[in-house]
Amino acid sequence: MEKRKLKEFEGTRTYVLDPELRKIVNISIALEMPLLLKGEPGTGKTLLAQAIAEDLGLILIVLNVKSSMKAVDALYQYDTLTRLNDARFGDSKRNVKNIEEYIRMGKIGQAFISESKVVLLIDEIDKADSDFQDDLLDVLDQMSFDIIEIDKTIKAKHRPIVIITSNAKKDLSDPFLGRCNFHHIAFPDPDMMHKIIRAHFPEIEQNLANSAIKIFYQLRKAPNVEKKPSTRELLNWLRALILDPSFKVKELGKEGKIPYLGVLFKKSMDLEQAKNYLSRVENL
């Protein structure tokens, strides 16, 4: 257990936290377990890590997983090219004989050698193949890894708070799941959405918030849409509505008129479908 007790995570000004998730985050921090978050895009998985870091006053280190990524890339890199260059031209202060000077820490490595506790976000782990997860298993379990080139073990000075996100496309491997706490973030319900909007636009008119949310959830029901608008789109849409001086709340949704529909539906096919849907639905 951590000697210096961390304060509990409470949520931040712009991140609205439901109590259940808060409990889960705090349990994971207390147990020093990675927390795996799944859920459809736009449910704020990535934002959660930022909010935790902000609230607890910790540095956030983000590892954006890419499909071609190998686990070792996330740990460290041996910069052979610079070493070759130094050996050839000898114009740097580095000691070419000392390989350690050419080892660069990857994101996980940085989190481990950090002098203070950090929040480590491993974003969209499902993008990489399953070898990636398997290779990270022990690293996250033991909080240490070896640099084979110089035969040195890097051990985490402070166990980072690890948040892992996955877009639920693929199931992660069982041993990996076994080492994580798990939560699935469902799409926020209208009540929650009200709170989220309030957090972002404290000054917003109640009428606007009400009708915008109503229309938003209605539009999410539009059939044949490939990418449904998410929280992010709703917030951007509201921003556009608020900035538009000619916009009047009363007219929103009347006769199927929705300004800036393109902010909500970003694919042209989806926009067509949404327009179709609006023309069929009479009362929003």
Place this chain on the structure above:
Amino acid sequence: MFVPFFYELRTAGIPISPTAFLRLQKALNLGLVNSLEDFYTTARTILIKSERYFDLYDKIFAQYFLGVELKTPEEKELEGLVRALLEEWLKNPKQLADFLGIDPEQLKKYSPEELVRYFLEKLKEQTERHDGGDTWIGTAGTSPVGHSGIHPGGMRVGGISRNKSAIKVALERRWKDYAMNGPLDTSSIGEALKRLKHLTPSGPRDQLNISETIYQTVKNAGEIEIVFSPRLKDKLKIILVMDNGGWSMDPYIELCRTLFKYANDNFKQVRTYYFHNCIYDYVYEDPQRRAKPRKTLDFVREDPETRLIIVGDASMAPYELTHDQGTIEYGEYQTKSGLHWLKFLNQTFPHSAWLNPKLKEEWRYTAGSYTIARIREVFPMFDLTLEGLEKAVNHLTKK
């Protein structure tokens, strides 16, 4: 602590490791869990590793901590249960006949479908009379239903609440939708998957494989040996259309869904639609065939290279296939016969196949033999066996 709870969860089929359970004990010792509500959240995040099990967890949690057996079930759920019960009962037709108040001889004339319908009606009458429509079968003694062994004893719906909020949360069953595609454990699924993986087109061998070239060259003592690999071609798109109408289809639907879900990586895209008995003007994205209809005609806009796979027993009344108003779904809008729409789909997707869970040997003699024969004139049909799947894959990858 809570060891029985742990076993309840495991017995229900949720994979939980003892390590995870010990971890839960550790969390309890940390003093972070101060209420039942906390326990609900904590135990879930530590023990349950997939949202597919959240619903089951909710159910067991409510049952364990409150003794609630089941919420007033929705019609669909009820139907499933009744079917399970019926199977049990068919072993003892006399008891069933007694309960329904009909002659055992007459009972034999009903098809299972009819029986279920009859039974549900009977049930509705009964609950209304006895319980004001609030509770459900098995208020000990009102009917033999309660003694079937699935829900022994009586049932308290809602129940006494010791800690209302956590139970309420569990009873809300928020995760029900995610539970639908739970994994299915079938011994042959691994084998079937292997066959399905062949469903990939490969391009001409015209790409230089450098590492293999070096390897072969060295092996060849320095004499250059150039190795080419097949060019990677675009992965296939798959449209899966499944008949989930009759209960005879149910196990196969789950099987196919699981199959294609696991094979997902091999394909560019897999989309699933549902129909009942035959395809008409609409197919549905949701298994309930209500919320998300899609015009069959719209498939014309799809990439014709998409592989269409239809899964169904192809057995129905002849008019359902050939008649312009043949649908048996009440309220479904239909303009043209099922056969018309099947032909349309076949023309839209030159690469298509029909998978039938009925074995090939039965096709000529089974109840639906007429419609099977008619549909085979349109679609190449394969039975849903390893062999059939292999043949279907071969057919679908043909140029």
